[in-house]
Amino acid sequence: MAPIAMPSALSYELLAKCSITKARAATLHLPHGPVPLPIFMPVATQASLKGLTPEQLEDVGCRLCLNNTYHLGLKPGQATLDAVGGAHKFQSWPHNILTVSFQMVSLLKLAKVTEEGVRFLSPHDGTPMLLTPEHSISLQNSIGSDIIMQLDDVIATTSPDLARMTEAMERSVRWLDRCIKAHKYPEKQNLFCIIQGGLDLDLRRACTAEMVARDTPGIAIGGLSGGEAKDAYCKVVDTCTALLPEKKPRYVMGVGYPEDLVVSIALGADMFDCVWPTRTARFGNAITAQGVLNLRNAAYSEDFSAIEAGCQCVCCRSQDEGGLGITRAYIYHVTAKETAGAHLLTMHNVHYQLNLMKLAREAIIGDRYPAFLREFFAELYDEKSKYPDWAVNALKGVGVDLLID
Amino acid sequence: MTDESTPSHLSQLPPEMLDFTILKRTTTLAPRLGRLSLSSRKTILTPGFLGNTSRGIVPHVSQDNFPKTGINGVYIALEDFVEKHPQKTPPIFQIEASDPLRRFIALPHDSLIVLGARRQPPIPSAATNTNSEIGILTSVGFRTISSEYYAAAARKLQPDIVVGLADIPFGQETIGSRRKDKMSDRTETWTRDIIAKRNTIEKGTPRYNVFAPILPIEKELQSWYLEHLLDDMVDKISGVAIYDSHLLDQLPEELQPLPRLSFDNPTSPQALLRQVGLGMDLFTVPFVTEATDAGIALEFTFPAPQKTNGAERRSLGIDMWQNEHSESVIPLTEGCKCYACTKHHRAYIQHLLGAKEMLGWVLIQLHNHEILSAFFAGIRNSIETNNFEQDVAAFEVFYEPKLPEKTGSGPRVRGYQFQAQEHGKSTKKNPKAYKPLSAPLNVFHGHQPNSKPEVKEVIDDEALVGLVGIENIGRTEQLERLRIEDDHS
Numbered sequence: 001m002a003p004i005a006m007p008s009a010l011s012y013e014l015l016a017k018c019s020i021t022k023a024r025a026a027t028l029h030l031p032h033g034p035v036p037l038p039i040f041m042p043v044a045t046q047a048s049l050k051g052l053t054p055e056q057l058e059d060v061g062c063r064l065c066l067n068n069t070y071h072l073g074l075k076p077g078q079a080t081l082d083a084v085g086g087a088h089k090f091q092s093w094p095h096n097i098l099t100v101s102f103q104m105v106s107l108l109k110l111a112k113v114t115e116e117g118v119r120f121l122s123p124h125d126g127t128p129m130l131l132t133p134e135h136s137i138s139l140q141n142s143i144g145s146d147i148i149m150q151l152d153d154v155i156a157t158t159s160p161d162l163a164r165m166t167e168a169m170e171r172s173v174r175w176l177d178r179c180i181k182a183h184k185y186p187e188k189q190n191l192f193c194i195i196q197g198g199l200d201l202d203l204r205r206a207c208t209a210e211m212v213a214r215d216t217p218g219i220a221i222g223g224l225s226g227g228e229a230k231d232a233y234c235k236v237v238d239t240c241t242a243l244l245p246e247k248k249p250r251y252v253m254g255v256g257y258p259e260d261l262v263v264s265i266a267l268g269a270d271m272f273d274c275v276w277p278t279r280t281a282r283f284g285n286a287i288t289a290q291g292v293l294n295l296r297n298a299a300y301s302e303d304f305s306a307i308e309a310g311c312q313c314v315c316c317r318s319q320d321e322g323g324l325g326i327t328r329a330y331i332y333h334v335t336a337k338e339t340a341g342a343h344l345l346t347m348h349n350v351h352y353q354l355n356l357m358k359l360a361r362e363a364i365i366g367d368r369y370p371a372f373l374r375e376f377f378a379e380l381y382d383e384k385s386k387y388p389d390w391a392v393n394a395l396k397g398v399g400v401d402l403l404i405d
Numbered sequence: 406m407t408d409e410s411t412p413s414h415l416s417q418l419p420p421e422m423l424d425f426t427i428l429k430r431t432t433t434l435a436p437r438l439g440r441l442s443l444s445s446r447k448t449i450l451t452p453g454f455l456g457n458t459s460r461g462i463v464p465h466v467s468q469d470n471f472p473k474t475g476i477n478g479v480y481i482a483l484e485d486f487v488e489k490h491p492q493k494t495p496p497i498f499q500i501e502a503s504d505p506l507r508r509f510i511a512l513p514h515d516s517l518i519v520l521g522a523r524r525q526p527p528i529p530s531a532a533t534n535t536n537s538e539i540g541i542l543t544s545v546g547f548r549t550i551s552s553e554y555y556a557a558a559a560r561k562l563q564p565d566i567v568v569g570l571a572d573i574p575f576g577q578e579t580i581g582s583r584r585k586d587k588m589s590d591r592t593e594t595w596t597r598d599i600i601a602k603r604n605t606i607e608k609g610t611p612r613y614n615v616f617a618p619i620l621p622i623e624k625e626l627q628s629w630y631l632e633h634l635l636d637d638m639v640d641k642i643s644g645v646a647i648y649d650s651h652l653l654d655q656l657p658e659e660l661q662p663l664p665r666l667s668f669d670n671p672t673s674p675q676a677l678l679r680q681v682g683l684g685m686d687l688f689t690v691p692f693v694t695e696a697t698d699a700g701i702a703l704e705f706t707f708p709a710p711q712k713t714n715g716a717e718r719r720s721l722g723i724d725m726w727q728n729e730h731s732e733s734v735i736p737l738t739e740g741c742k743c744y745a746c747t748k749h750h751r752a753y754i755q756h757l758l759g760a761k762e763m764l765g766w767v768l769i770q771l772h773n774h775e776i777l778s779a780f781f782a783g784i785r786n787s788i789e790t791n792n793f794e795q796d797v798a799a800f801e802v803f804y805e806p807k808l809p810e811k812t813g814s815g816p817r818v819r820g821y822q823f824q825a826q827e828h829g830k831s832t833k834k835n836p837k838a839y840k841p842l843s844a845p846l847n848v849f850h851g852h853q854p855n856s857k858p859e860v861k862e863v864i865d866d867e868a869l870v871g872l873v874g875i876e877n878i879g880r881t882e883q884l885e886r887l888r889i890e891d892d893h894s
């Protein structure tokens with residue numbers, strides 16, 4: 001089909017490219033303000049991030065967070081969103097919102113995908129529901145998010161059924177066309193396509209070509225983070241980014257472990273989201289440069305040091321530095337007993353993720369991203385032999401050998 | 406609640422000495438105005454309230470949000486910090502810095518700390534009191550602590566005020582007169598202990614102030630204790646903690662100038678007003694957090710608004726679980742200056758509760774504390790202008806006598822919040838619940854009473870993995886499932 005030229009409500013300002021890897025640093029200008037790329041986007045599924053006020057989220061430096069179309073469509077529902085005037089007003093969030101679509105639906109065992117859309121039983125009351133590309137866009141138009149995602153046909157990357165995988169990929173392309181047609185506000189909301197095709201690189205290439213031809217303001221690589229091998233994941237990202245236009249943001253959906261982030265950036269990706277950093281906070285898991293610490297471990301009950309030494313988040317900074325001076329022992333004391341324990345650790349974890357992106361961006365701008373990668377892995381693992389093979393191999397592919405100093 | 410003007414003589418007192426000035430009083434058994442001040446802490450005007458903490462925080466209010474509550478002082482229970490006792494030294498006692506408790510819980514420097522042994526309200530402990538020990542309930546079960554231990558804890562933790570141990574058999578319906586004699590004797594001994602320990606603190610190190618308990622038994626039955634309090638201890642105590650407000654009637658003359666902390670927990674604003682009317686000064690007000698957990702946004706002012714003839718009594722709070730708020734873009738209370746009301750609207754808060762998002766409770770808690778602060782400011786103003794009695798009468802006519810019934814499910818009940826009797830009930834109701842061998846209390850995940858079944862049945866992301874609403878699942882199983890969720894997301 002002949003692609004329709006699409007208006008865009010964003011501008012991608014490329015600032016620097018790593019001279020060795022495929023890493024890029026940019027500023028993405030969105031309707032609710034500029035955001036730095038690469039970026040990690042915290043997931044506020046139901047228009048709220050794990051007990052944090054929008055102000056607290058803002059204070060940790062977040063300017064773009066996720067909401068889930070499916071959840072907001074059920075609660076508060078489209079009528080309320082229309083009445084209130086969209087999700088920004090609904091949750092009093094003055095910055096950008098990206099709405100992911102219906103990934104959760106595809107995880108429902110009873111979901112049935114037809115050309116029309118996805119049929120499933122509501123997990124709330126068991127009533128049959130049909131989600132179509134048009135409905136998804138209509139909801140996202142009501143939500144008013146700055147970046148909206150197409151409805152796609154997602155199946156597990158680990159599925160061995162190539163025919164089904166091909167069907168899903170091709171259907172996702174057709175659904176993108178329906179989404180573009182249904183999109184009412186292209187001048188104020190940016191529709192991103194989602195590249196599908198599982199772990200089959202030929203399918204991914206074919207899908208990328210089709211999607212790029214549709215000229216959406218941004219491009220997402222979807223269907224990953226479903227438990228596939230990391231090597232395969234890296235190959236897909238590397239393959240897709242090689243075929244993408246330079247001047248558009250690239251969003252890899254559902255990725256958020258620090259190692260995955262720094263490697264994916266080297267492979268040319270810019271945007272990431274994941275529920276893990278915030279979800280895990282509630283169980284006492286603190287993300288640090290040395291790895292994840294489970295502060296519910298009794299060993300931390302008498303550890304009166306900061307959650308992470310040197311961290312500049314409001315929890316870790318000492319009281320003399322204007323912070324709270326929260327210790328590991330205090331997190332141990334309140335985790336899973338008081339909701340505020342989760343709030344504290346969520347702030348730290350989101351800060352960690354955002355700060356990691358900030359440091360990566362600075363390194364790219366200073367053209368020292370390979371050195372940044374070396375430092376990152378050296379900090380995370382006490383010896384090189386422990387570096388994960390997938391990361392070593394993926395980075396070797398873009399010119400950085402972690403095992404050689 | 407802050408009074409900018411510091412009393413002029415305060416600078417002449419040792420820095421840790423509490424000053425209580427009665428600004429206005431008429432007779433006994435009448436409301437009074439006072440000012441509780443301690444150098445380097447915010448002044449608390451009375452009648453007033455302390456933030457009622459759990460594990461060092463006002464529930465749902467993280468330390469960075471604490472300044473938004475406008476609270477000037479907090480009540481902290483030692484039982485929230487000593488679960489390792491007696492097998493191990495609790496972590497809180499291992500902090501080698503000055504002001505360890507404040508540091509540990511990241512409380513602002515200018516917030517007053519009042520330390521007591523038990524949470525407010527205390528849950529009856531299965532461990533009975535003895536001549537030297539009281540039963541407490543920690544997050545891992547019932548324990549006892551000795552009077553000596555308590556005094557040592559107070560010395561180490563450097564609170565501003567310590568409430569002396571009281572021998573009260575909580576949960577016991579009737580108490581024999583011999584037991585009451587014992588209560589009086591033990592409480593006297595323990596009060597002497599805490600005073601004696603204070604006197605061992607070296608000069609230059611901050612010394613806590615002691616509030617002596619007044620037992621919830623007839624005056625005659627604690628007369629020995631009260632007599633000795635007057636004879637030997639009155640100049641060494643700085644206040645009293647009163648477990649039964651009716652005893653204000655019989656408080657000896659010499660104790661009248663002291664500030665009175667109520668441990669006779671009011672269950673409604675009206676009950677609170679009755680105690681203020683008897684001359685109570687300071688409260689912990691547990692019903693605020695109870696309302697918050699129930700999703701009830703308090704809505705009352707003192708004095709009450711003008712009543713229109715024939716109008717029905719107004720509710721004391723709004724049940725934010727109700728669907729009627731789902732498209733309402735007005736604040737919880739029109740004109741309220743709290744963070745929740747200035748930044749958010751009812752539709753969002755209703756959504757947060759329904760979605761079991763923790764922020765719902767955060768916002769309601771901030772609002773409820775603002776309502777309470779304004780309520781006390783109104784009380785003080787009413788006393789000042791000699792309208793208190795009429796205002797109370799008008800308040801009782803204007804509002805329902807009780808807070809609204811809770812309809813939605815609250816945050817997961819933390820084990821140490823169970824009432825002992827509810828405990829048995831909830832485990833029977835949830836037969837699948839694991840009963841761990843060593844029975845740490847916080848692994849019981851029961852629902853609070855009155856929750857609507859339809860609310861309980863809601864399945865969503867939060868309910869599946871969150872801090873909230875997990876039923877019939879032992880902690881181990883819960884954690885294992887969570888790890889799976891984590892790995893795949």
Ligand SMILES: [Zn+2]
Pocket residue numbers: 307308311312313314315316317348351
């Ligand atoms: Zn931190």
Ligand SMILES: [Zn+2]
Pocket residue numbers: 737738741742743744745746747771772773775
């Ligand atoms: Zn308010």
